[in-house]
Amino acid sequence: MALLRVTSPHTQRAGRRTSWVMLMVILATVPGIAMQTWLFGWGTIINIVIAAIAALASEALILSIRRRAVAFFLKDYSALLTAVLLGIALPPTVAWWVTVTAVAFAIIFAKQLYGGLGNNPFNPAMVGYAIVLVSFPVPMTQWVGAHELLSSGAIPTFSQSLQAIFQHLPNIDSYTMATPLDAFKHKNELPSAEAFNTIDALQTASLNSWLWINGAYLLGGVMLLWLRVITWHTPAALLAALAAIAGAFYLIDPSHAATPLFHLTTGAAMFGAFFIATDPVSSCTSNRGKLVYGAGIGILIYIIRTWGGYPDGVAFGVLLMNFAAPLIDYYTQPRTYGHQKAKKGLKIGEDN
Amino acid sequence: MQTATVFSFHGGIHPPENKAQSLRLPLGRPSLPNELILPLGQHIGQSSRPLINVGDKVLKGQTIAINNGFLSSFLHAPTSGTIKAIEERPIAHPSGLSDVCIVITPDGEEQWDTLTPLQHWNTLSKTDVLAYLAEMGIVGMGGAGFPTQVKLQGAHKHPLTHFIINAAECEPYITADDMLIREKTIELVLGIEALQHLVEAEQVIIGIEDNKPTAIAELNKVLSDRLSTIQVAVVPTKYPSGGEKQLIQLITGKEVPSGQYPADIGILCQNVGTCVAVHDAIFLGKPLISRFTTLTGDVLKAPQNVEVLLGTPISHLLDYAENDSKKLKRLVMGGPMMGFTLDSANVPIVKTSNCVLAASKKELPQPAPEQACIRCGMCEQACPASLLPQQLLWFSKSQELEKAEHYNLFDCIECGACSYVCPSSIPLVQYYRHTKSSIREAREAAVKSDLAKQRFEARKARQDAEAAEKEAKRVARQKASANKTTDGKKVAPKVTPATAAAATATPAGDDSKKLKIDLAIAKTKLKKLQKQLLAAQESEHTEEIGTLQLQANEQEKAVALLEEQLAKVEEQLTKAVASAPAASPKAPASDELKKAKVDVALSGTKLKKTQKQLAESPDDAELQAKVAGFEKELADAQARLSKLAADAPASSTAPKAAAPKAAVSDELKKAKVDVALLGVKLKKTQKQLADAPDDSELQAKVAGFEKELGEAQARLATLTSQAPVAQPAATASAGDELKKLKIDTAIAKAAVKKVEKALKKAEDLNSPELDTIRQQLQDAQKRADDLEKALANPTTVASSAAPAASAPASDETARNAEHIKKQKIAAALAKAQINKLNKRLADSPQDADSIQLEITAAKQKQQDAEAQLTQLQAQLTPSQDNTQENR
Structure with missing residues (x-):
């Protein structure tokens, strides 16, 4: 045999x-x-x-x-x-x-x-x-x-x-219109309350359609979590960071900034959090790294949406954090069994 | 009985348990096989040493092999029978290699050796109990086979807080421990109590996975019956909770520090099988000769647990469990997660075999083709050591060993959880094993190269130091001899030649003494090196041999050089001594010389012969010793020869005076050059020969050169013996002085060259001694110039010596003698002045012109004196002739 x-x-x-x-x-x-x-x-x-x-x-x-x-x-x-x-x-x-x-x-x-x-x-x-x-x-x-x-x-x-x-x-043209993010970006000096009253794309119907879409992707993301195809770290960190920074600026200037909920339910927030940022190949690999990576994307999304040249920032946020992923990986190694603390960076020859 | 708190560990997987199959049937006891194969290395550490011979009858439980060193174990006959063979057999090992095994043919009688249980084990000293356990061949039965007594001894390093009995058995398929607990509950508890008596831990905890409810119930029953303090910690079923480190974390919440052992944090782990074996040994006196093994896999129609004698071939067990050999595609020793595949079923069960998994293609299919790693991180979630397996794979593939090590590759326990979950079917564990061995190799190589570097640097430093020392000595010697030569020259005209010779002899004698000491030191060093070399060759340290060989060669060279120098100095010395009127008889000396030459030739031949033999078998210590002995003999003989050779011509000089000389001295010079030339050639060829000791052509050349050299030396000897005969004694002494000057010059030149070399080296190395060496160089050059100048003025020496020598011969007229004496003094004075001026010139080259003038003046004076002297001598000639005739 x-x-x-x-x-x-x-x-x-x-x-x-x-x-x-x-x-x-x-x-x-x-x-x-x-x-x-x-x-x-x-x-x-x-x-x-x-x-x-x-x-x-x-x-x-x-x-x-x-x-x-x-x-x-x-x-x-x-x-x-x-x-x-x-x-x-x-x-x-x-x-x-x-x-x-x-x-x-x-x-x-x-x-x-x-x-x-x-x-x-x-x-x-x-x-x-x-x-x-x-x-x-x-x-x-x-x-x-x-x-x-x-x-x-x-x-x-x-x-x-x-x-x-x-x-x-x-x-x-009779079928297309600006997305809520696009409209909000181009409200210029208009105060938020007025913008939500006057601009078409910021009407409830438009906002709701995007809310539904984001909800659907959230559902898909939860499925992936349940199947353990992805871990919670990246999407949670991304959404939390986006909500936190949006919340912070909304508290500072409620008249011009949008609410955190607006940021989480428009554009590609959920789709980006659960389907784009979680691409394992180009993202960080350790759990702590994924937290940093996700948070970075969340912050970059807000920055690009608010001050950048594009209405949404998922693509550029993800690409920018892709650059940083290897570096983050070096500094977010988990603590290995039997070691006092996690190693940081790559100081070769300084093994404990 | 108490229930312990249970912690958790990171990662882990839940593979299908597949434990039910082997628990359907009760414990089986297979029949005796035709032969039992007992590998000598069933444990970690040195293989046991067999105690029996082929053909011996052994009883069941009889010791058949004893431990071989500290980390080793005993081995016992599992049944009574005859020793059939002690030979290499295939064994159950990941490498698939064979090992030496004792093969027993059972006689079927199962006749036990006398069993002597350890009475009063709880009052005996613990060391005695440990020694007894060692004699009973007890090793860790969980998988590693670590000798139990060693592990127990190690546990005394720190006071134990936890004594953990590992009954987790997390690997799928395996149920041997489960069955053991069910079958031998009381034995297990008694064994644990005996071990606890030995280790005295604060807490004794049995760690068991919750998928063994029957075993847990049995344990709890026995423990509560006995009112035992032993706790049972039921841990959730998760692979690899049975890993030592993981079980410790589960039960104590502590982690074993990386690179340390559980004993370092006061924890000891023992497998349940080991505890039962300890019970059997202490209470029944039974050595470890059988174990529980799971036979499972879908190829077996009757999967079950068996209590099997060690050494039983697996094929016998497969037959017992009704193997369908056509379907068998993979035979795994151990579980599916960490077991290893076997090439054939003809390997025996050993002390650590807990499971035999005979699987069909369907049960354990071929691994799917490896895909690219998408860094999904499932491996990371599964890793019980909290490693980053995906990163480690990356580093393993790119052979970035340092990074892999930095990412704690060596904390990987190779449990296989990462490979199990990998969606890309990457054999991660195999990558890690390979990288680990690469790192180990790299470490070893690094250690080796470090050692070599250290050795090289040490050697270089030593050589430099030796060279500097030698140089310093030479400089000192040079100064001393230069001073004394001048002294001698100054004295020469005034005193008799004997005194002059004696004056020259003294420094030469000093030199020779010094040289002799040097030589002795060098020889001792050489001997030491040869000894080291021998040791290195014995223990096969290849690089060391190379270095030592080099050092020894160099030392040999140094010794030869010193010998040469010594011979030269002695020659000088004897000549100087001999040039005094007192002459030694020539004939016996020449006889002795001949004898010495024969000796040299003989020992040279012997040496060559032995060296040749040595080249053929370089590890032969005896030969090496012989060579050393012959070398010594040869050196001795050569030393004697050179001494005699120096003696012989010198002794013949003095008595005979005045004869035609020019032709002879020319020939003499030629012969000397020949000798020197041949010597150089010989040395060169010998060196080549040393590099390529088997080259017969080179050997022939060497022999030829040696012969030629011998001839030339002989010629030289005859000539030297003739030459002085033809020369007046005075000329001889002057010639000696001249020779000495020449030698001095040569030495000084050599010194210059050497210092130049050192300077160059120092410049290359940018060494701080640069200035010192430069200073030395200047000094040496000065000295060389000085000597050359002196040499260029041989007339001064010769002519001044000549009258001095003729003095005793010429007692013709008082007036003439007085005159001569006066002129002699004048000449000597002039010469002394010249010397002095020369020296000044050398010391202060800036006043060269004025000094040169003075020198010219002094030389003029000297020439005048000499001219007068010649005149006087011309008058004296007849009387000299008379003297000649009279003699």
Whole structure:
């Protein structure tokens, strides 16, 4: 009998492969996607399909150029996850080539050029998002509004969404409006109370639609926590930091600053906290590190939203903290069993 | 009975327990196998030493191997039978290698050796009880096999707060301890009590996982019946709660400091199996010859626990448990988390075998292909040591050993929890094992290179010190001899040649004494080095051998140099002594010389022969000793030879005076050059030979050179013996002086060269002694110049010596003699002045011009005196001829 010679351990946790992890994250976005589709039309799903095709194609292309097993890597669903996250993040009516550009850049440049899965220092989806946000600012800021507030009175239908994405929808402007964050950012010197009364995008209907979307992503995030695909550290730290800094500035200047609740329930707050910032590859690795990392993103989101050039700051906040992640990792090592205290930094030769 | 509080530890996993399978059947007792294979190394530490021979009859429980050193154990025959073999057999070891085993063929009678339980164990001294436990072959049965008596001794370092009995048994599949507790509850408790008597801990706690309710109930029953103070701590089922460190944390809340042992924080852990073995040894007198082992896996139709004799082949047990060998794909010794795979079932059960897991492909499938680490952190959440496994993997893959160490890789207990949870199927533990061994190798290499560096630096420092010392000595000697030469020269014209010779002889004698001391020291050093070298070769310290060999070679060279110098000085000395009228008989000396030469040749041949043998087998201490002996002999013989050689020509000089000399002296010079040249060639070739001792061509060359050298030396000897015959005694003495000057010059030049070399070295090293060395260089150069100048004026010496020598011969006319004496004094005075001026010139080169003038004047004076002297001598010649004839 030919006996197998392997080193211990001889068993593995059944079923929890990398592909399972990726799939769980994808599935956890379903409530959010459903909510976005309900509120903003089919654009999001069409975007995701386009993104998925582009992502798998780019991944397969680069893998074959790199002479890697194409099927093996496509089956880990990591490219698909990037595509789904980008499809969600991009505006529902954005032209198809914007999506393709973002996805291709994310897969080819942000992921595969660094060595593929596990080797990318930056969150690929956010790199792709940032590229198109910087390159095509106008289509990137056209979001579908809440139907009560739209001049057309309804969200785009499936065919209208297709037309908007692949050709040109002549009356696109009747479907889109500023997001609450965008509107709040451009209220200029208007006091907050007045802005919430006068500006369309800051009306209850608009705020509620974003509240629902954020709630849906929160639900998905809780699912991931329950499945132990992610730990609570990053999202909790991110949301807490965002709420804390928003609260602090709201206390200082209630007339111009927005409430913490506004910051937590608009834009990509929940989506970013549970689905973007938790990307394990590019984030911090230890539990304490994740706390620092998450808090950093939360603070950066507020700073960019309030004083930066963009209405939302999740993408840039995450990318900036990606830079800092290795450094944070060195200073947030856990205390190992049998050691008096945790090691900090990397002072080689100073072992205790 | 009390219930202890239970703490928690970080991480851990909950793999499927799979414990029920092996608990369905009661404890099994397999039949005797055809043979029992008992590895000599069933424990941590040195392998046991067998006490029996092949063919011996042994009884059950008889000691068949005893401990081999402190960390070792005894081994006993598990049944009665015959020793079939003591040979290498495959054993159950992760390496898959074989080890020496005692193989017993059972006779089936199970005849026990006399059992002598340890009476009064609670009144005996603890050391005696520990020694008894050692003799009973008891080792830790949880997995490591650490000799129990050693562990118990170690536990006395600090007063024990906790004595923990490990019954957690957290690995999936294994139920041997569970079954042991159920079957031998009272024995276990008695064993614990005996051990507690030995270690006297404040608290005795049995740590057991909550998935063994039957065992817990049995324990509680016995403990409450006995009103025992032993507590039972039921810990939640979580792998690896049975790990020593984790169980300590669970029960005491304390952590064992990194790199230390539980005993360092007053905690001792023992496995339940060990406690039962202690009971059997103390109360029944039974040594450790059997153990409980779980036979499980879906390949076995009757998975169960068995009480099995040590040495039973696993194949026998698999057959007993109804193995379906077609389905068997993986055979694991130990549990699925930390066990290791076996290549075949023909390996024996040993003291630490707690489980045999025979799995099909379905039960333990091949590991999935490794994917990229996505740093999901599941491993980190699972790690019971709070490490960052994902970072450690990163460092392991990139071979960043220092970073891996910094991230506390060595606190990894290799429990496999990280690999178990890894979604990318990365064999993390294997990466860590590899990196750990890489780090260990790197550490060893670092230690080695540090040692080598230290040795090199020490050697360099020593060599420099020796060189400086030698240099200082040489300088001192040089000064002394230079002064005395001048003195001698000054005296020479006034006194008889004998006195002059004696005057030269004194410093030479001093020199020789000094040299002899140096030589003795150098020889002692050499001997010491050779001894060290021998020791190094014996213990196979390769780098040490190299260094020592080098040092020894250098020392040999130094000795040779000193010998040469000594010979030279002695030659000088004897010549000087011999140049006095008192001459030693020549014939016996020349006989002796011949004999000495033969001796040298003989011992040289012997030495060469032995060295050749040594080259073939460099580890032979006897040969080494022989070589050393021969070398000594050779050196002695050479010393004797050179002494004699120096004696012989010198002794022949004095009595014979005045003869035609030019031709002979020319030849003499030529012969000397030949000798010197050949000597150099010989040395060079010998050096080459030392580098490549097997080169027969080189050996032939050396032999040739040696022969040539011998011839040249012989020629030289004859010539030297002739030369003085032809020379007047006076010339001989003058020639001696000249020679001495030459030698001095040569030495001074050598000193200059050496100091220059040292200077260069010092410059390279930017050493602070630079100035001193420069000063030395200047001094040496000055001296060399001085001597050369003196040498360039041999006429001064010769002519001044000549009349002096002729003085005793010429007693023709008082007037002439008086005249000669006067002129002689004048010449001597002039010469002295020249010397003085020369010295001044050397000392103060800035007044060179004026001094040069004075020198010229003095030389003029001297020449005048000499001219007159020649005239006088011309008149004297006839009388001299007469004297010659008369003799």
